[in-house]
Amino acid sequence: xxxxxxxxxxxxCQRGTSLTIQCQVDSQVTMMxxxxxxPGQSLTLIATANQGSEATYESGFVIDKFPISRPNLTxxxxxxxxxxxxxxxxxLCSVVAQGEDHNEQFFGPGTRLTVL
Amino acid sequence: xxxxxxxxxxxxxxxAIVQINCTYQxxxxxxxxxxxxxxxxxxxxxxxxxxxxxxxxxxxxxFLSRSKGYSYLLLKELQMKDSASYLCAVLDSNYQLIWGAGxxxxxxx
Numbered sequence: 001x002x003x004x005x006x007x008x009x010x011x012x013c014q015r016g017t018s019l020t021i022q023c024q025v026d027s028q029v030t031m032m033x034x035x036x037x038x039p040g041q042s043l044t045l046i047a048t049a050n051q052g053s054e055a056t057y058e059s060g061f062v063i064d065k066f067p068i069s070r071p072n073l074t075x076x077x078x079x080x081x082x083x084x085x086x087x088x089x090x091x092l093c094s095v096v097a098q099g100e101d102h103n104e105q106f107f108g109p110g111t112r113l114t115v116l
Numbered sequence: 117x118x119x120x121x122x123x124x125x126x127x128x129x130x131x132a133i134v135q136i137n138c139t140y141q142x143x144x145x146x147x148x149x150x151x152x153x154x155x156x157x158x159x160x161x162x163x164x165x166x167x168x169x170x171x172x173x174x175x176x177x178x179f180l181s182r183s184k185g186y187s188y189l190l191l192k193e194l195q196m197k198d199s200a201s202y203l204c205a206v207l208d209s210n211y212q213l214i215w216g217a218g219x220x221x222x223x224x225x
Contacts, residue, residue: 041217041218042203042215042216042218043159043203043215044215045212045213045215092159099161099164102147102164102166104149104161104164105149105161105205105213107158107159107160108158109157109158110157110158112156
């Protein structure tokens, strides 16, 4: 299994500012994922963060808006840049790790972001 | 395109049984997951199916038919704490998880 922590757990930010979200895993993992979940909706993958290379972004998400760092196998950051109210969402860090019988996707507790 | 369909919302009575269906069309298939997500919390793993048939785990069971692109999650002896959203997700040929929009399950006394 994998235990994931995220900081901050929540924040209220002003339009135009940036927020960096940290994700720490208790074991070394190859792939880390950043998701966004807007109220009442399912998970939307922002990007996959691989250690030692640039993150891979999904359609609709760009590096300038959501820069990601992955300095080692247990840590990653996601920055939400030049925020607008549309960025208000829950941001979730996730990893794939060995579960009881097979690989599972584990999630951090999420960062609830409100942009005014 | 890739698509996961599941009902938006279901209501059931405490102590009863409910079945949440999921149909999928994806580029390849490497397994199907069900996750539970309580309001304001992160998703937590419930089950994984990669072969056809039924997987039982306590009060929860999950069924898969790969030929039909169909799965269901069966919850028995419903408890109030089972009120949550249930997310169906398929691992495609690139080992990318494709997520459904989730089914909000409301349990009434």
